[in-house]
Amino acid sequence: MTLVHRQSTIPVAGPPAPRYEGPNRRTPAPPAGELVDSPGFPTAARRELDLPVQRGNLHQAMTTIRTKRQQCVSELDHWEELRLAGEAIKNRTLRHLDSYLVQLEENLTAAGATVHWARDAAEANRIITGLVKEALADEEVHYDGTGVVGDEVVKVKSMVTQEIDMNEALEAAGVAAWETDLAEIIVQLGHDRPSHFLVPAIHRNRAEVREIFLAEMGTYGKPAPPDLDSEPRNLAGAARLHLREKFLRAKVGISGANFAVADTGTLVVVESEGNGRMCLTLPQTLISVVGVEKVLPTFDDLEVFLQLLPRSSTAERMNPYTSMWTGPTGGDGPEKMHVVLLDNGRSRVLADRIGREALRCIRCSACLNVCPVYEKVGGHAYGSVYPGPIGSILTPQLRGTTSAVDRSLPFASSLCGACFEVCPVRIPIPELLVYMRNQVVESKKAEAKSKPGMPFLAHGEPAAMTGAAWMMADSRRWSAATKGVGLSGRILGKADHLGPMPWPLSKWTNARDVPIPPQESFRSWYKRERGGGSR
Amino acid sequence: MNAREEILTRIRTALQDVPEVAPEVDVPVEWEYHRATRTEGVLDLFVERVEDYKAAVVRANSGEVPGRIVEALNAHDVHSVVLPAGLDPTWRAALEASEIEVRDDTPLDRAQLDTTDAVVTAACVGAAETGTIFLDHRPDQGRRALTLVPDMHVCVIRADQVVSDVPEAITRVAPSVRENQLPVTMISGGSATSDIELSRVEGVHGPRTLHVVLVQD
Numbered sequence: 203m204t205l206v207h208r209q210s211t212i213p214v215a216g217p218p219a220p221r222y223e224g225p226n227r228r229t230p231a232p233p234a235g236e237l238v239d240s241p242g243f244p245t246a247a248r249r250e251l252d253l254p255v256q257r258g259n260l261h262q263a264m265t266t267i268r269t270k271r272q273q274c275v276s277e278l279d280h281w282e283e284l285r286l287a288g289e290a291i292k293n294r295t296l297r298h299l300d301s302y303l304v305q306l307e308e309n310l311t312a313a314g315a316t317v318h319w320a321r322d323a324a325e326a327n328r329i330i331t332g333l334v335k336e337a338l339a340d341e342e343v344h345y346d347g348t349g350v351v352g353d354e355v356v357k358v359k360s361m362v363t364q365e366i367d368m369n370e371a372l373e374a375a376g377v378a379a380w381e382t383d384l385a386e387i388i389v390q391l392g393h394d395r396p397s398h399f400l401v402p403a404i405h406r407n408r409a410e411v412r413e414i415f416l417a418e419m420g421t422y423g424k425p426a427p428p429d430l431d432s433e434p435r436n437l438a439g440a441a442r443l444h445l446r447e448k449f450l451r452a453k454v455g456i457s458g459a460n461f462a463v464a465d466t467g468t469l470v471v472v473e474s475e476g477n478g479r480m481c482l483t484l485p486q487t488l489i490s491v492v493g494v495e496k497v498l499p500t501f502d503d504l505e506v507f508l509q510l511l512p513r514s515s516t517a518e519r520m521n522p523y524t525s526m527w528t529g530p531t532g533g534d535g536p537e538k539m540h541v542v543l544l545d546n547g548r549s550r551v552l553a554d555r556i557g558r559e560a561l562r563c564i565r566c567s568a569c570l571n572v573c574p575v576y577e578k579v580g581g582h583a584y585g586s587v588y589p590g591p592i593g594s595i596l597t598p599q600l601r602g603t604t605s606a607v608d609r610s611l612p613f614a615s616s617l618c619g620a621c622f623e624v625c626p627v628r629i630p631i632p633e634l635l636v637y638m639r640n641q642v643v644e645s646k647k648a649e650a651k652s653k654p655g656m657p658f659l660a661h662g663e664p665a666a667m668t669g670a671a672w673m674m675a676d677s678r679r680w681s682a683a684t685k686g687v688g689l690s691g692r693i694l695g696k697a698d699h700l701g702p703m704p705w706p707l708s709k710w711t712n713a714r715d716v717p718i719p720p721q722e723s724f725r726s727w728y729k730r731e732r733g734g735g736s737r
Numbered sequence: 738m739n740a741r742e743e744i745l746t747r748i749r750t751a752l753q754d755v756p757e758v759a760p761e762v763d764v765p766v767e768w769e770y771h772r773a774t775r776t777e778g779v780l781d782l783f784v785e786r787v788e789d790y791k792a793a794v795v796r797a798n799s800g801e802v803p804g805r806i807v808e809a810l811n812a813h814d815v816h817s818v819v820l821p822a823g824l825d826p827t828w829r830a831a832l833e834a835s836e837i838e839v840r841d842d843t844p845l846d847r848a849q850l851d852t853t854d855a856v857v858t859a860a861c862v863g864a865a866e867t868g869t870i871f872l873d874h875r876p877d878q879g880r881r882a883l884t885l886v887p888d889m890h891v892c893v894i895r896a897d898q899v900v901s902d903v904p905e906a907i908t909r910v911a912p913s914v915r916e917n918q919l920p921v922t923m924i925s926g927g928s929a930t931s932d933i934e935l936s937r938v939e940g941v942h943g944p945r946t947l948h949v950v951l952v953q954d
Binding site for chain 1: 739740741743744745747748749750751752754755760761763764765766767768770771774786789790844847848851864866867868869874880881882885902903904907908911914915918919920921922923924925926927928929930931932933934935936938940941942943944
C-alpha cells in the first residue's frame with residue numbers, strides 16, 4: 203500500500219489563486235485566509251460546534267433530505283443494479299482515462315469547441331482569465347470612478363471552479379464573476395464560504411438569507427424589495443429579479459460539467475433553478491471547466507447516471523433541468539465554446555491503486571447528508587471545498603498530506619459506514635478513510651525520519667506493539683500500566699492530547715496524537731462503583 | 738512538454754498496473770442498456786409524475802390541441818406568446834385568432850424574450866417514471882432561450898413520444914445528439930430550488946409555470 207503512495211512523483215493540486223485584497227473589489231470579498239491553512243479538523247469542529255443556529259439548521263435540513271432520499275431510492279427495485287453499473291462504468295473510465303480523454307478531445311474539437319489542458323489551478327486560471335479578457339475585449343468598457351464596469355461573467359454552480367478559486371483569480375484580473383445558483387449567491391453575498399456540494403448555504407436559515415439579501419443585493423445590482431420577508435418563495439423571487447439583469451447582459455458564461463461524454467463530445471449540466479440554462483444559453487462565449495475524471499465513455503451511459511445522480515443528491519426522481527450540448531449550434535446559444543480539462547492532483551490520485559476509487563465521485567452529496575459527523579459540525583470544519591466523508595478522503599489525496607488540516611481529515615469520521623451505503627458509485631469511503639489514516643501516519647514518519655538529529659528506529663513501531671501485547675496479555679501488568687497513565691492524566695491537566703513523546707514512545711507518537719488518558723481507568727472506576735469482586 | 742502531453746503522460750504513468758486490453762474486457766459492465774421498465778400504464782404514470790412537480794397536464798385528441806393551448810394561456814392571463822418557426826400551423830392559427838399577441842422568433846433578442854409572457858412548443862421524448870420531457874430543439878421546439886426566458890411554457894407531447902423511463906428516453910434522443918449534434922434540454926416540472934433549508938420552492942429562473950398537453954387519438 204505505502205509503496206504505491208511513495209512512488210508517486212506526480213504533483214499534488216497546485217495552490218489556488220491568492221485572495222485578491224486590492225482596492226475596488228467588484229464582488230463581495232470572501233473571508234480572509236486560505237482553506238488549506240485552516241486549523242486541524244478537531245479545532246475547527248470545536249469552533250463550529252459553538253454555533254447553535256448552524257447546528258439547528260443542519261439538523262433540520264439533514265433529517266429532511268435523508269428521509270426523502272430513502273423514499274426516492276426505494277421506489278426503484280433495481281437500485282443496487284444501478285449502483286453496480288455506476289461503479290463499473292466509472293472504473294472502466296478511470297482505468298482507461300487517457301484514451302477516453304483523447305477521444306473526448308477529438309469529438310469536442312469536431313463539434314466546434316476549443317479544448318485546453320491545465321495541469322493545475324494556476325494554469326487553469328491563467329487560461330480562463332485569458333479567454334475571458336479576449337471575449338470581453340471588444341466590449342464597451344467604462345469607468346465609474348472606482349473601477350471598470352462591464353467586465354463580468356455569469357457562472358453556473360461548479361465545484362471545480364471553487365477548487366481552483368477561479369472567482370478570486372478573475373477578481374484580481376478586474377473581472378467580476380457572479381454566482382447565479384441561489385445558494386451560491388447567498389454564500390457570495392454573505393462574504394461566506396460554501397459548506398455543502400449541493401446546497402452550499404445549508405448552514406443558513408431563511409431569516410439569515412433575508413438579512414444577507416437586504417444588506418448586500420443593492421451594492422452589487424438590483425436591490426432586494428424593502429418589504430422582503432423570509433418566505434423561501436419570496437427569497438427565491440428576489441434572487442430571480444436580482445440576477446435577471448445580469449443574465450440579460452452577460453457576454454461570457456462559465457460552467458463546470460457533471461458529465462463529459464467521450465464518444466459524442468457532449469457536456470452535461472444537471473441543475474434545478476434554470477440559472478444553469480441561462481448561463482449556458484444566453485452569453486456569446488461559454489467556458490466549461492471539467493475535471494479529467496468527469497468523462498463517461500458513451501452517451502448511453504447517461505441512462506445510468508441520470509438515474510443515480512438526482513435521486514442521490516436532491517432526492518428527486520429527476521432534477522428540474524438537465525442541459526446537454528455538443529459544441530456550438532448555429533443561432534442557438536453561445537457561438538464560441540471553450541473546454542478546460544483540469545488535472546490539479548487527479549492524476550496523482552489515480553496513481554494510488556487504492557485511493558483512486560475516490561475519483562468515481564459524482565459530487566451528489568449523499569454521503570454528507572447521512573454523516574453523523576457532518577451533521578454536527580457542518581462543512582466549514584473540513585477546510586476544503588470538498589467537505590464531509592468524500593472530502594475527507596479526496597482532499598488529502600488531491601492536496602497531499604502536509605498541512606495540519608489535510609492530515610486531520612481522514613480522522614474526521616466515526617467509520618459508521620453510512621456513507622458507503624448511500625454512495626451511488628459504491629466508493630468504499632470507510633475503508634479509504636482507514637487507508638488514508640495510514641497514509642498520514644506514513645507521511646509523518648517519513649518527515650520525522652528526514653529531520654536531522656532525530657533518531658529513528660526503523661522497526662520501533664512493531665517493537666512497541668509487541669510490548670503492548672505483552673502488557674495487555676496479563677491483567678496485573680495492564681492494571682499497573684493504566685494506573686500510570688491515569689496519574690499522568692491528572693498531572694497533565696487541561697491539555698486534550700499528547701504531542702510527541704520521548705523515545706521509545708516516540709515510535710508511536712511522532713506520527714499520531716494520543717488523547718489525554720482519563721483520570722481513572724474503567725477497571726478502577728468499576729471497582730470503586732460496583733465494589734470489589736474483579737474477576 | 739506541453740500541458741496536454743504532460744497530463745496524458747502522468748495519467749499513463751499512473752495507470753501502469755492496468756493491462757493493455759479493451760476497456761470493455763478489462764471492466765465488464767453488468768447492465769442491460771436501453772431497457773423498458775414497464776409496458777403498461779405508461780401514460781397514466783407520466784401524467785401522475787409530471788403533476789407531482791406541480792405542473793398541469795391536460796389530455797386532448799389532436800383536434801382539441803389548439804383550443805387547449807389557447808385555454809391554458811388565457812387561464813394564466815398571458816398577453817404575448819412566442820412561437821417557434823416549425824410549430825404546427827393549426828396551433829399557430831388558433832393563437833393568431835385569439836386575443837393573445839403572437840411573436841415570431843425572428844430572432845427575438847433577450848430583452849424582447851424577457852417581455853414575452855409565454856412560449857408554446859412541441860417535444861421530443863417523455864419519460865414516465867421521472868415525469869421528464871426531453872427537447873432536442875428542432876424547429877417545432879425552438880432554440881433553447883425560447884423555453885427558458887418567458888415565464889410560462891406550454892408543451893405539447895404526443896402519446897407515442899412517451900416511454901417508460903430514462904434509459905428508453907436516452908435511447909430515443911441519442912440520434913439527435915449523435916447524428917445532428919443538437920442540444921438537448923430535459924425538463925422535469927417548472928424551475929425549482931431546494932436551496933433554502935432544503936425545502937422545495939417552485940419557480941426561480943426558468944419558466945415558473947409548465948403546462949403539458951398530452952395528445953392521444
